[in-house]
Amino acid sequence: MNKLNILFISHASGSGGAEQCLFDLIAHINDEKIKVYVNTPYRDHLTAELDKINIPYFVSFTDQWIAPIDKWGIKHFFNFIVGLRSRIWSIQSKIKEHNIDLVYTNSLTCIDGAIAAWRMEVPHIWHIHENLIGNHSIKSYLPTQLTYKIANFFCKNFIAPSNALAHILTNPTIKVHTIFNGIDLKKFKYKTNDRIKTELGLSTSTHIVGQIGSIIPIKGVITFIDSAEKVLATTLNKDLAFVLVGSGSKEYTAVIQNKVAKSPFRQHFHLLGQRQDIPQIINELNIVILASNSEGLPRVVIEAMAAGKPVVATRCGGPEEIIVDGETGFLVPVKDAQAIANKVTYLLEHPNQAQAMGEKGRLRAQKLFSMDQYIQNIEKVIIETVSQTHPNSQ
Incomplete structure (x- = not known):
């Protein structure tokens, strides 16, 4: 199998649970099989950790269609829509420049990478960490069920960290993989x-x-x-x-x-x-x-x-x-x-x-919940997703 170029999209660059899961994945993934690129919206804890292990990353702003409740509102939605095209083009240019085989978005809150991957006809995986139902800390600009339907459209595979979350995402046309978080x-x-x-x-x-x-x-x-x-x-x-x-x-x-x-x-x-x-x-x-x-x-x-x-x-x-x-x-x-x-x-x-x-x-x-299990399971989904889209990649 040829080495795969994977672009990981992080919705944030802090030290939250989703960012920690992403860093663990990047730090332990098999670099003989996968070449890692990361897009993060700003410099913070995540970029500092990536610097320590010499992982290339791009600091390019991405916005959230599912926003933190303290940001959610007309002003944020207006800025989200106005900047959407330029943000998508920025990701598309990275996909083209680095011959990206798959885009991997690490949060449902960010749709920019999903749209860019769809436009470039590159497979996209969504790793979902958040449940929108009953969640009062974040809010979509669309009805919850419509949000999930749109996510389904822009995705080849979902990864969910629990069966409870996987059940919410279940769709006849989309495969949902339950992969428990791993820790060191x-x-x-x-x-x-x-x-x-x-x-x-x-x-x-x-x-x-x-x-x-x-x-x-x-x-x-x-x-x-x-x-x-x-x-x-x-x-x-x-x-x-x-x-x-x-x-x-x-x-x-x-x-x-x-x-x-x-x-x-x-x-x-x-x-x-x-x-x-x-x-x-x-x-x-x-x-x-x-x-x-x-x-x-x-x-x-x-x-x-x-x-x-x-x-x-x-x-x-x-x-x-x-x-x-x-x-x-x-x-x-x-x-x-x-x-x-x-x-x-x-x-x-x-x-x-x-x-x-x-x-x-x-x-x-x-x-x-070992790190080895976590990495192996995600690598398997990545490789299978690329193989299904581009059979000659193996």
Whole structure:
């Protein structure tokens, strides 16, 4: 088989879950089979990481037809439409110049690469990380079902990180591949050195409960804080810290900061903001919470399990395919702070059971969510998609 030239389109260049999945794929993909090119809309964390591994990339603005709710509106839609032609031409020129065999868009929110690939008669794969149904943090400019129909038109294959999301995308004419996210298990060492406790001025005996993710409403940040307050109001052990790791808009971050400042337990909360040392932080947590309202396949749950940490997560889609309820963690209803608090309290009061859950979770992460499996499965879809379009490429 000839070496394939693949153009990966990233909708963002930050350190979000979708960008992390893309970087892991690019960093580990078989460079004897695939030549990687990346298009990213601006310079940030992703481009800095690509520089470290000498991956060529283009900084060329792409816009979103499914926009963050704080950007969504007439002004953004007008700018999206006005700039669409030039953005598509920019991607088309890269397809032509580098003899691109396939375009791989890493988020449903960005359609520019899909249209460019269609115009150049190059196959296109859409790797979907977001669920539009019930998602109040992003919004399409079109009705949801019409959005999915248009996505189907511009796509040869979908990749979804969970069966729940794949079910939403299912279409008789489009093949949907469920490929679980993979992580680098070596980063999660199942041990701690108390560095974060020292940074926060905590004692070595303090138990830390944390949530890691964007500070946006869909991540259930308010629910996390409410559940923490319920734990602190009832538990006899007050040597507890609750940490939030992640960033969001100034407006919503201010809402969260204000809520914590008014809490009677405010001294137990620590808002760490955006961090680049997530594996180290997870390694020091005793319990990981995911209080989201909707998720595809949250990396942080897999990462927590890889580190041997019990997880309390909402039944919001992807977590139900990661966690074995009562064995590797607990699943609770969405927006139920009391249910989260009950499970966290149980784990704090039963450390042996918590440790056993963490160990079972670590074994499950090793079995189902390895980086090797993730890369091999995506490489297979890429090669099959190109072969179906251009049989002589093999």
